[in-house]
Amino acid sequence: MPLQMSSSVEGKTARVVLEGELDGSSSTSVRDAVDKALQDHPDRLVLMVEKLNFMASAGLRILIFAKQKQPGLKVYLVKPQETIVDTLKKTGFYQGVYVVETEEETKG
């Protein structure tokens, strides 16, 4: 399933919705969207990934990109699927992001 994405910035929160499959063919557009969202220096990047069915290492590199561009940025993944949580844990990324069940939890 091709990747569908939308992004917005509201106050100090950048929000990116990802649905479908994130692989090497779609990662550039996601990275560009994240880059654009970070131009306003938000405090947090909220990734809505409940309907993201697949994430290759290209997705992990986008997380590195975001954190290296803005080291103090809080990155939230809202309701990732279990397989993506497995990937985050296997690669040590789980400790570097906030995995939450609801968008409400990103507003702390």
Added chain:
Amino acid sequence: MEQQTFPGTLDALEPLREYVKEAARSAGLDQRAIYKLCLAVDEIATNVVCHGYEEAGLNGDLKIEASIKDDSLVIQLEDRAKPYDPNLHDVPNTDDLLQPLDEREIGGLGILLAQDGVDDLQYTATNEGNVHRFIIHLPQNDTNR
């Protein structure tokens, strides 16, 4: 399953994954194992396309074939790209995985996930290019994993 051929571009990643999913379902793998196998093939195929073809200035196909051999599901991926053995690539070690994200290296993650996703990742260089074999051992007398 019948061998399929795709162009060696990133557009092939999705149909490659669909092929692997179908083979893995037929072999009786559970959802988690199917995902990990798809991820493994995707990561290697991505490297072949990006590094083996595009960066090397080459063009070619990706041929994929699934089979059951000696109680194992074998996915074989062939290309005509620049030779490269993924098992010789440095992958993040335990200390690397503990580093904060803003200090992480970007390299090696794909191969780490590829190796983790299968029981054995075999590589052979040929005169034409590369052959990768992704092997999942199937439980004997029980195709559910």
